[in-house]
Amino acid sequence: MWQRDGGQLFKKNFFFSFCVKRAVLRCLFVHFLLHSSYQLFVINPSFLCFRPALLREQHYQYLKKGLRHLSDAYECLDASRPWLCFWILHSLELLEEPIPTAVASDVCQFLARCQSPTGGFAGGPGQHAHLAPTYAAVNALCIIGTEEAYNVINREKLLDFLWSVKQPDGSFVMHVGGEVDVRSAYCAASVASLTNILTPKLFEDTTNWILSCQNWEGGLSGVPGLEAHGGYTFCGTAALVILGKEHMLDLKALLRWVVSRQMRFEGGFQGRCNKLVDGCYSFWQAGLLPLLHRALFKEGESELSRQRWMFEQQALQEYILLCCQNPAGGLLDKPGKSRDFYHTCYCLSGLSIAQHFGNMDLHHEMILGKEENRLVRSLSPLLLGSWRIIRMYFLVPVLENEKKN
Amino acid sequence: MFASASSVKVAALTVNTPSVNFNLKYEKEWADLEPVPQDDGPNPVVKIAYSEKFSDVYDYFRALLKNDERSDRAFALTAEAIELNAANYTVWHYRRVLLQALSKDLREEMRYITAIIEEQPKNYQVWHHRRMVVEWLNDPSEELEFIADILSQDAKNYHAWQHRQWVIQEYKLWDNELKFVENLLEDDVRNNSAWNQRHFVISHTTGFSDPAIVEREIQYCLSQIRKAPHNESAWNYLKGMLQDRGLSSPPGLLERVLELKETHCSPYLLAFLFDCYEDALENSNQKENVGEEERKDILRKALEICDLLANEKDTIRKEYWLFLGRSLENKSGSRGPSDKPPEPSDPASGQQEMS
Numbered sequence: 001m002w003q004r005d006g007g008q009l010f011k012k013n014f015f016f017s018f019c020v021k022r023a024v025l026r027c028l029f030v031h032f033l034l035h036s037s038y039q040l041f042v043i044n045p046s047f048l049c050f051r052p053a054l055l056r057e058q059h060y061q062y063l064k065k066g067l068r069h070l071s072d073a074y075e076c077l078d079a080s081r082p083w084l085c086f087w088i089l090h091s092l093e094l095l096e097e098p099i100p101t102a103v104a105s106d107v108c109q110f111l112a113r114c115q116s117p118t119g120g121f122a123g124g125p126g127q128h129a130h131l132a133p134t135y136a137a138v139n140a141l142c143i144i145g146t147e148e149a150y151n152v153i154n155r156e157k158l159l160d161f162l163w164s165v166k167q168p169d170g171s172f173v174m175h176v177g178g179e180v181d182v183r184s185a186y187c188a189a190s191v192a193s194l195t196n197i198l199t200p201k202l203f204e205d206t207t208n209w210i211l212s213c214q215n216w217e218g219g220l221s222g223v224p225g226l227e228a229h230g231g232y233t234f235c236g237t238a239a240l241v242i243l244g245k246e247h248m249l250d251l252k253a254l255l256r257w258v259v260s261r262q263m264r265f266e267g268g269f270q271g272r273c274n275k276l277v278d279g280c281y282s283f284w285q286a287g288l289l290p291l292l293h294r295a296l297f298k299e300g301e302s303e304l305s306r307q308r309w310m311f312e313q314q315a316l317q318e319y320i321l322l323c324c325q326n327p328a329g330g331l332l333d334k335p336g337k338s339r340d341f342y343h344t345c346y347c348l349s350g351l352s353i354a355q356h357f358g359n360m361d362l363h364h365e366m367i368l369g370k371e372e373n374r375l376v377r378s379l380s381p382l383l384l385g386s387w388r389i390i391r392m393y394f395l396v397p398v399l400e401n402e403k404k405n
Numbered sequence: 406m407f408a409s410a411s412s413v414k415v416a417a418l419t420v421n422t423p424s425v426n427f428n429l430k431y432e433k434e435w436a437d438l439e440p441v442p443q444d445d446g447p448n449p450v451v452k453i454a455y456s457e458k459f460s461d462v463y464d465y466f467r468a469l470l471k472n473d474e475r476s477d478r479a480f481a482l483t484a485e486a487i488e489l490n491a492a493n494y495t496v497w498h499y500r501r502v503l504l505q506a507l508s509k510d511l512r513e514e515m516r517y518i519t520a521i522i523e524e525q526p527k528n529y530q531v532w533h534h535r536r537m538v539v540e541w542l543n544d545p546s547e548e549l550e551f552i553a554d555i556l557s558q559d560a561k562n563y564h565a566w567q568h569r570q571w572v573i574q575e576y577k578l579w580d581n582e583l584k585f586v587e588n589l590l591e592d593d594v595r596n597n598s599a600w601n602q603r604h605f606v607i608s609h610t611t612g613f614s615d616p617a618i619v620e621r622e623i624q625y626c627l628s629q630i631r632k633a634p635h636n637e638s639a640w641n642y643l644k645g646m647l648q649d650r651g652l653s654s655p656p657g658l659l660e661r662v663l664e665l666k667e668t669h670c671s672p673y674l675l676a677f678l679f680d681c682y683e684d685a686l687e688n689s690n691q692k693e694n695v696g697e698e699e700r701k702d703i704l705r706k707a708l709e710i711c712d713l714l715a716n717e718k719d720t721i722r723k724e725y726w727l728f729l730g731r732s733l734e735n736k737s738g739s740r741g742p743s744d745k746p747p748e749p750s751d752p753a754s755g756q757q758e759m760s
Contacts, residue, residue, distance in 0.1 A: 067450055074453045078463075079493040084451040106448040113444055125444045126467050127495040177498050179533040181567075216604050216645030222563065225570050227601040229563065253648070255725070260637070264721040273597040274638050275561065303731035310725045 052321040052369040054351070055329065059344065060097050062329030063088050066341055067103060079123030082114055082136040087345035089143045094348045094375045104144045111137045112152045119157030119164070129161050130175040135187035138194055159197045162188050170205025181222040182213050186235035189242040198242075207245045210236045214249055217273065218257030228257060230271040230284040237291055246295045255296075258288045259310055267315030268323070268334075269350075278333045279324040279343050282350020286311055290353065307364045308357055316354040317368035320347050351375055428457070429465050434478060440464035441471055459489050470499060475506040484517075491521065497530045501537060511542050519551060526555050532564040536571060545576040553585070560589060561598045570605060582606045594629050600638045604645065613646055616655075622646055623655060631669060640673035644680060652677075652684040672719040675710050679729070682707035686737055704737050 067088045070077075077084060085107055092099060099107075113125040114137060120129030121137035138158075141149040165172045165184065172184035185206050192198035213220040213236050219228025220236040237254070240246040261269045261281070269281035289309040297304055324331045324347045330339030331347035352375040357364040367374050429435045442464055445452060455463075462485045469479045483500040486493060504514060518535045525531060539545055549572065555565045573582060583606050589599040611618050626643040629636065647655065659681050666674055682703050689695035689703070711730035715723045 068452065070451060070453045072454050072456050072459070075455060075459055075490055076492060078453060078455075078459075078490050079495065081451050081453075088451070102448075103450070106446075107450050109446050109448070110450045113446055122495070123493070126441075126470070127493070128498060130494060174529075175494055175498075177501065178494060179529060179536075215601070216648075217601070217641055218645075223567060223570075225574075225605050226563070226567055227598050259722050259725040262721055264719070267721075272561070273641060274595045274636070275597070301732065303728055303735055305724060305728065308724050310722075310728055312721050312723070315721060 052318070052373075054321060054369070054373040054375075055325050055327065056095060056372065058327065058329035059091070059325075059331070059348075060095060060329070062326075062339070063091050063095075063097075063341075063344065067092075067107075079127060079130075080133060080136075081124045082111060082121055082133040082140060083123075084341055085111065086136040086140040086143075087341040089140050091341070091345050091348050093143055094352055096376050099144065104146060105148060107140065107144060108146070108148050108152050111141060115152065115154060115157075116161070117157075119154065119159070119161030128175055130178070131165060131172065131184045131187035132174060134158075134161070135190055138191040142194055153195055155195050155197055158191065158195060159202075162192060162197075162202060166202065168205075170203075170207070170209035172206075182210060182220060182232045182236045182239070183222070185210055186239040186242075189239040193242050203243055207240065207243055207248065210240055211248055214254065218250065218253030218255075220254075227272055230258075230261060230269065230281045233258065234284040234287055237288055241291055241295070246291070247299055249295075251292060251295055251299065254288070255292050255310070258285055258292070261285045262311050262315070266319055266323070267312065268319035269316070276334070277319070279320060279331060279350070280333065280346040282316055282320055282324075283346040283353070286316055286350050286353050294359065306362055308366075309353070311354075313354040313357075313366050314368055317351060317366075317373075320351045320354070321369060321373070348375060352377060429461050435465060438465060438468050438472075441467035443467070462486050462489055466496065466499075470495070475503055477507065479503055480507060480509065487521070491525050491528050492530060494530050497534055501534070504538075504541075511538055514538050515542070515547065519547075522551075522555065526559065526562055527564065529564065532568050536568060539572070545572045545578065548572040549578060549581075549585075556589070560593060560596050563598075566598050566602065569602075574609070579606060579610050583610075590629070594633050595636050595638055597638045597641075600642045604642065613650075619646070619650075619655060623658065627661060627665070630665065630674075634665075634669035635671045635673070637673050640671075640677055644677060648680075651688060652681045653688060672714060675714055675718060679707055679710045679714075682710070683733060686733075700737070704733070707733055 066084070070084070074084070089099065089107070111121065114121045114123070114127075114133065116122050116129035118129065120131070121134040122129050123133045138153060141152055162172075164176055165174070165178075165188070167173060167180065171180045171182075172188050173180050174184050174187075189198070189203065189206075192202060209224075210220070212224040213222070213232065215221055215224075215226075215228050217228040219230070220233040221228055222232045233254070237246060237249065240249060260273070261271075262285070263270055263277045266277040268277040268279060269285035270277050271281050271284070286309070289311050293304060293309060320331070323335050324333070324343070326332055326339040328339075330341070331344045332339045333343055337343075351373075355365060355367050355373075355375060356377045357366070358377075363377075365374070430440065440461070442460075462482065466482055466486050469482065480500065480503045483496050483503065486496045487500070490496075503509070504511070515535075515538055518531060518538060522528075522531045522535060539548060549569070552565050552569045552572070555562055556569075559565070573579060583603070586599050586603045586606060589596055590603070593599070607613060607618065607622070613619060613622075623643065626639050626646075629639045630643075633639070644652065647658075653659065659678075662674065662677060662681070666678070685695075685703050686700060686707070689700050708730050711726045711733070715726035715730070719726065
């Protein structure tokens with residue numbers, strides 16, 4: 001099965017095929033565990049190849065269609081439509097697929113309709129503003145990056161909205177009358193940073209609140225007291241990075257926790273200790289390693305690698321390419337699950353992180369499989385909201401009124 | 406943000422209404438209200454192919470919202486809208502406004518939200534709504550039992566645990582929680598949520614300062630480890646509980662772990678040993694009675710474990726264990742072949758040794 005060309009080529013690719021075989025076995029085993037009764041071989045034709053392939057064309061078609069039309073199965077995301085824009089646009093960006101000008105403009109106009117008259121963005125036209133679709137909308141507009149896109153955002157009102165959800169203890173509710181958890185701090189910090197409306201007063205006590213989410217496990221929980229969880233850990237850590245306060249975390253404990261979340265058999269990451277692997281944690285968890293690398297470096301750590309992140313990059317790429325692709329396009333949680341745009345976005349984001357090590361000065365690539373699998377270097381600066389280029393469009397300071405002082 | 410997108414398939418199954426396909430515009434009750442279609446603009450993106458019922462309900466919901474109508478028919482419609490999309494936080498917010506404006510029966514609302522959560526336990530809005538109703542009633546009496554029921558179906562439901570911790574803390578319902586946790590751990594000793602709850606209860610009641618409590622917890626951990634040696638949760642709990650006071654502080658712990666190493670070894674045990682040695686080295690800086698020979702010996706053992714984990718026992722974390730080894734060596738004054746002192750933090754001139 002592995003000997004496409006036989007002889008010399010087989011020998012040269014023996015290491016690849018061995019790794020692929022191991023990952024295939026992993027994948028099949030996981031699939032068996034979950035769905036012992038059926039559909040064993042639905043999955044991936046690239047099993048038959050000696051080099052796993054990212055199904056670029058299929059993913060592109062899936063994304064292109066979704067950006068316009070979604071089936072009624074998506075009714076449950078009717079209050080998250082800016083998210084759909086972000087997940088799809090970010091995926092296209094990673095695949096280096098250009099966004100046609102007309103489509104980009106249509107997205108701008110749609111997101112403008114999602115903007116609330118009182119500031120911030122809602123899950124759909126006519127709904128109330130909420131920090132999650134606000135994050136999604138602002139980041140989607142920054143991906144589009146045209147003047148039309150930047151002009152959609154009403155910065156003054158956005159600042160009003162952020163103040164309206166700020167709590168006395170430093171946390172933020174997700175929407176007026178809504179729940180608190182650490183996602184809100186990240187959403188707020190990200191959009192404030194990207195649109196250049198971030199002030200120390202707005203995030204007064206937020207740092208301490210986020211720090212109180214780091215628990216006995218070393219990771220962060222959604223609110224103080226709960227279990228450490230990959231999604232919340234990413235949000236809390238990234239928020240602190242934006243605020244310049246990541247050094248206040250117990251970085252060593254956090255590092256130990258996150259590296260322990262990589263599954264030694266599957267190669268992907270779990271969200272919490274003793275739970276199952278899920279493709280989306282390829283970003284939420286693995287995405288912490290670049291953040292920690294930089295944070296430790298800034299703290300004077302001299303023994304950091306100059307070539308690799310502190311997780312098994314090859315194993316993660318294997319998991320994503322061999323277990324998380326739908327042959328008809330789109331990516332997913334684990335074999336047997338359905339594809340969706342959320343998993344497409346975060347599996348691809350994780351793949352990019354696993355392929356590229358480095359910062360401004362250093363860059364080291366490790367592409368598993370075909371060269372064409374290479375994705376754009378993960379735009380973590382973008383997701384963190386610290387890109388100078390974007391902020392150049394938002395040079396005008398937004399003055400806070402007396403109410404906030 | 407995290408799990409909701411993957412519940413697309415689940416939603417498609419639960420929202421199925423094979424029965425009456427009515428149109429509100431044909432209902433006398435709604436004749437006075439002009440429905441408001443969704444304003445997606447002339448060239449929509451991410452356009453969802455709503456069912457006729459979905460469009461109908463939400464067109465009328467938008468009309469009610471626009472007029473800020475506070476009526477029983479509005480209240481009834483929120484239930485329809487919620488059934489079609491329980492994640493629509495705007496609808497939930499409006500329902501709460503109506504609950505108060507119409508002085509609705511909150512006990513009945515508790516019954517309603519109980520049923521909804523049973524159907525859709527992984528939704529943020531339903532749990533937040535329940536919390537609001539409990540707060541308004543100032544009555545947590547049903548909560549622990551209800552949450553226990555949800556946890557019996559999914560013992561790790563994050564929302565359920567969040568609600569449970571809120572109720573316990575707000576209404577000071579600590580008394581039986583440790584027992585509850587122990588029962589869950591008997592069901593599944595690998596339930597990390599239960600281990601977390603154990604830490605939560607103890608840290609908010611007796612605390613971890615009392616040596617008797619610490620010893621009890623150590624015994625508990627070690628006995629669970631003997632039953633399931635490859636349970637990461639138990640090892641993490643042991644370390645997590647001790648790390649602030651120092652892993653080498655409980656007397657005889659290192660010895661007990663070394664004993665376990667013979668028969669119940671695991672990558673987690675080895676990592677714990679490493680942490681003990683590292684802690685001992687850090688504390689030996691302050692103690693004069695730890696001689697240079699002893700320090701060197703501890704360092705050697707620690708580095709041996711790093712090597713073992715990196716190359717044999719925990720290879721998925723090879724990069725990490727190699728880093729820890731280099732870092733420890735560097736800190737402890739035992740320099741590598743280059744004999745270079747640690748560099749200060751300076752991105753411009755950052756010279757790092759090749760890994």
